[in-house]
Amino acid sequence: MTQQPMSDARRPASGGPKAAARNRAALIAAAREIYAEHGLDVPLSAIARRAGVGQGVLYRHFPDRAALAAAVLEENVRQIERAAQETDLAGLLGVITWQLTESAAFISILHTDSTGTVPAYAVALSRRVERALRTLLPQDHPLASEPDDLMIAVAMVSGAVTGPTREYRERRARAAWRLLGVEVGPARPVEV
Amino acid sequence: MTQQPMSDARRPASGGPKAAARNRAALIAAAREIYAEHGLDVPLSAIARRAGVGQGVLYRHFPDRAALAAAVLEENVRQIERAAQETDLAGLLGVITWQLTESAAFISILHTDSTGTVPAYAVALSRRVERALRTLLPQDHPLASEPDDLMIAVAMVSGAVTGPTREYRERRARAAWRLLGVEVGPARPVEV
Amino acid sequence: MTQQPMSDARRPASGGPKAAARNRAALIAAAREIYAEHGLDVPLSAIARRAGVGQGVLYRHFPDRAALAAAVLEENVRQIERAAQETDLAGLLGVITWQLTESAAFISILHTDSTGTVPAYAVALSRRVERALRTLLPQDHPLASEPDDLMIAVAMVSGAVTGPTREYRERRARAAWRLLGVEVGPARPVEV
Amino acid sequence: MTQQPMSDARRPASGGPKAAARNRAALIAAAREIYAEHGLDVPLSAIARRAGVGQGVLYRHFPDRAALAAAVLEENVRQIERAAQETDLAGLLGVITWQLTESAAFISILHTDSTGTVPAYAVALSRRVERALRTLLPQDHPLASEPDDLMIAVAMVSGAVTGPTREYRERRARAAWRLLGVEVGPARPVEV
DNA sequence: AATGAATGAGAGTTCATTCAT
DNA sequence: GATGAATGAACTCTCATTCAT
Numbered sequence: 040m041t042q043q044p045m046s047d048a049r050r051p052a053s054g055g056p057k058a059a060a061r062n063r064a065a066l067i068a069a070a071r072e073i074y075a076e077h078g079l080d081v082p083l084s085a086i087a088r089r090a091g092v093g094q095g096v097l098y099r100h101f102p103d104r105a106a107l108a109a110a111v112l113e114e115n116v117r118q119i120e121r122a123a124q125e126t127d128l129a130g131l132l133g134v135i136t137w138q139l140t141e142s143a144a145f146i147s148i149l150h151t152d153s154t155g156t157v158p159a160y161a162v163a164l165s166r167r168v169e170r171a172l173r174t175l176l177p178q179d180h181p182l183a184s185e186p187d188d189l190m191i192a193v194a195m196v197s198g199a200v201t202g203p204t205r206e207y208r209e210r211r212a213r214a215a216w217r218l219l220g221v222e223v224g225p226a227r228p229v230e231v
Numbered sequence: 232m233t234q235q236p237m238s239d240a241r242r243p244a245s246g247g248p249k250a251a252a253r254n255r256a257a258l259i260a261a262a263r264e265i266y267a268e269h270g271l272d273v274p275l276s277a278i279a280r281r282a283g284v285g286q287g288v289l290y291r292h293f294p295d296r297a298a299l300a301a302a303v304l305e306e307n308v309r310q311i312e313r314a315a316q317e318t319d320l321a322g323l324l325g326v327i328t329w330q331l332t333e334s335a336a337f338i339s340i341l342h343t344d345s346t347g348t349v350p351a352y353a354v355a356l357s358r359r360v361e362r363a364l365r366t367l368l369p370q371d372h373p374l375a376s377e378p379d380d381l382m383i384a385v386a387m388v389s390g391a392v393t394g395p396t397r398e399y400r401e402r403r404a405r406a407a408w409r410l411l412g413v414e415v416g417p418a419r420p421v422e423v
Numbered sequence: 424m425t426q427q428p429m430s431d432a433r434r435p436a437s438g439g440p441k442a443a444a445r446n447r448a449a450l451i452a453a454a455r456e457i458y459a460e461h462g463l464d465v466p467l468s469a470i471a472r473r474a475g476v477g478q479g480v481l482y483r484h485f486p487d488r489a490a491l492a493a494a495v496l497e498e499n500v501r502q503i504e505r506a507a508q509e510t511d512l513a514g515l516l517g518v519i520t521w522q523l524t525e526s527a528a529f530i531s532i533l534h535t536d537s538t539g540t541v542p543a544y545a546v547a548l549s550r551r552v553e554r555a556l557r558t559l560l561p562q563d564h565p566l567a568s569e570p571d572d573l574m575i576a577v578a579m580v581s582g583a584v585t586g587p588t589r590e591y592r593e594r595r596a597r598a599a600w601r602l603l604g605v606e607v608g609p610a611r612p613v614e615v
Numbered sequence: 616m617t618q619q620p621m622s623d624a625r626r627p628a629s630g631g632p633k634a635a636a637r638n639r640a641a642l643i644a645a646a647r648e649i650y651a652e653h654g655l656d657v658p659l660s661a662i663a664r665r666a667g668v669g670q671g672v673l674y675r676h677f678p679d680r681a682a683l684a685a686a687v688l689e690e691n692v693r694q695i696e697r698a699a700q701e702t703d704l705a706g707l708l709g710v711i712t713w714q715l716t717e718s719a720a721f722i723s724i725l726h727t728d729s730t731g732t733v734p735a736y737a738v739a740l741s742r743r744v745e746r747a748l749r750t751l752l753p754q755d756h757p758l759a760s761e762p763d764d765l766m767i768a769v770a771m772v773s774g775a776v777t778g779p780t781r782e783y784r785e786r787r788a789r790a791a792w793r794l795l796g797v798e799v800g801p802a803r804p805v806e807v
Numbered sequence: 808a809a810t811g812a813a814t815g816a817g818a819g820t821t822c823a824t825t826c827a828t
Numbered sequence: 829g830a831t832g833a834a835t836g837a838a839c840t841c842t843c844a845t846t847c848a849t
Contacts, residue, residue: 057827057828057833058827058828058833058834059832059833059834062833062834080272082817082818082819083818083819083820084817084818084819092834092835093834093835093836094819094820094821094835094836095820095821095822095833095834095835095836096833096834096835098819098820098821099832099833099834104819150390150393157393181410182410185406187403187406188406188410191391191403191406191407191410192410194390194391194393194403195387195388195390195391195407195410195411196387196390197390198386198387198388198389198390198391199383199386199387199390201386211379211383211386214377214379214380214383215383215387218373218374218380218383218384218387218411219410219411220412250808250809251808251809254808254809274842274843274844275843275844275845276811276843276844279811284809284810285810285811286810286811286812286844286845286846287808287809287810287811287845287846287847288808288809288810290844290845290846291808291809295844296844441812441848441849442812442813442848442849443811443812443813446812446813464656466838466839466840467839467840467841468838468839468840476813476814477813477814477815478814478815478840478841478842479812479813479814479815479841479842479843480812480813480814482841482842483811483812483813488840534774534777541777565794566794569790571787571790572790572794575775575787575790575791575794576794578774578775578777578787579771579772579774579775579791580771580774581774582770582771582772582773582774582775583767583770583771583774585733585770595763595767595770598761598763598764598767599767599771602757602758602764602767602768602771602795603771603794603795604796634829634830635829635830638830658821658822658823659822659823659824660822660823660832663832668830668831669830669831669832670823670824670825670831670832670833671824671825671826671829671830671831671832672829672830672831674823674824674825675829675830679823680823
């Protein structure tokens, strides 16, 4: 018994090649929204629905859950890398703070998973964030004395970021940086 | 890790005298173990199996997933409250640190959930931890100046606690406290 | 997002422990019927439906597709082994012939799969059939001269068994045995 | 962000002059290969991919799965018909034997499907094979006494043809013919 | 009161088929 | 004509929850 539609209802179909890129973008956008709202552990079908596409499209573009997450978070990291070329450490931390308060998903690559199981792509992305930060880190910065301190500090801030509204989360993030004695610029998005 | 004996010639079925209480305790213990190993998002059937009881018993004692989690964490909090009567702040933070490194589940009440949705029971438990800490907090402690700083700091440490082994997680936790400039006693369990 | 029912429709539930064995038997019976009609490559959901049970029950009893097939075919082989103790070779071949004409599924363990990929359980069952046959095979039988001839002959007959009705298939099977110069008793089921 | 097709120098798209015929042939060849490797139950997309064409082309040439299978097997039958004009029965059986051992797909028209459901095209092709064989069948041949014996014998051999390698399958096929007392020439392909 | 089987919805994944370009 | 993306249903497998015994 091969898999066959078996329903006589003729399905409408397909969009054409131009739609492909649009759908990919829509999926990433939808995923970003839903990740921000509910975290990474969300039904893929919900993402497809929000993007307005069928489930198959999601699988065409992203072979598995990790690929989609990587694509979403990749954008965040790229923004951080871009920002690293335009500001100082405080400014970059502001950008990171923005992203932390904006998206529950982004937290997971810096804070990783509480069970200790970290997907490979998250490790790679985390390294890129670290590299970006380190280019701007002065030798005498309080987070420069021990090699792990920098990313531990970021993880700590991500731990503090909880709460119902973005503003509330930002307030907590700023308090966290203050407790670390680290100067942060204003939390701000990077314009695309 | 603990496989239950599976009493051979015994009466595995229904009731001993205080079987109910024993089952409840077994469920909590099993849940604690499994939470620590796999996080909170675990099939309830696995917990019942590890506890050596049927699924029905689990539901009899805990109407829903949250109730079980609350019961597990309740014990942690009780240990913290007990410890608060026997040591100073540094000692209490050592106890909390132990719990953070021991169980992925415990993190979730102090760090709460990354999506910002905090179950009601977690709020209550968190308050009790805060109260315990505050009884020992000197007026001039670095975390005493702003009202939220205390629990933000705890959340921050919980954010730093990740990694494959308990030792590794403890090392990160200590680094986190150091970055906060807070003195902590040795991480240690409270014996029951 | 844990998997949760999310529908408020309260589902009816469950049968009790006695039903377990009954369901298992029903599943095997249903599978046997459907296998006979459509071959082994049938949706498991169809089997569950025919058995009048939920999908979960099927998985409880048979962890995978192979386990169910093995359970069904196991019965056939057991009948053959039983028959081997009560008749001579011709009689046993009659029993096998009956099973071949009765069930498309049974063919697959003797004829195996045309792509050459044979599941482990099928190999084991096939060996048992061979053993049963060989206990009754006279030294001077035409299929006794070469070691592989016996099971090749059975596979050949299974290759001939096609057609819309059991009677038609049996006619072809008898013709096949005749072409092999092998005497066969009447095709007959083994009463359970 | 929209990446454009813009084939720069070449015209990979649409039509050369007899592209249609070439595509058709490529599809049949691809299907033959994949059928041989994985059996008839293969995603059509895999065939299109192997042929290096889009899915649409496949559907243009072959309205359904059966049409493609028929086209593949048609070639086999044509080779048999050709061979029937150049050799004797033993030689023709050698050709058929080659095809049986070469392709899991070809088996299905001679052995047909184990569920008894035979597609119409298979019946027609089978008849042509029979006709080709019968032109070379001597009156006194062991397979000439009963009308059905000829094709039953072929089906029997196809039933014996299983196993991982072509050589192994050929060995079994030869054993099968031997058990039937039928002389066969060497298994050989018909060059195209 | 405990057991553990059953239910059935839902998530993940795969494909046949259509169709915009 | 060709391409290959999109659709959406079918199938597999997993669990939360109920309930007969």
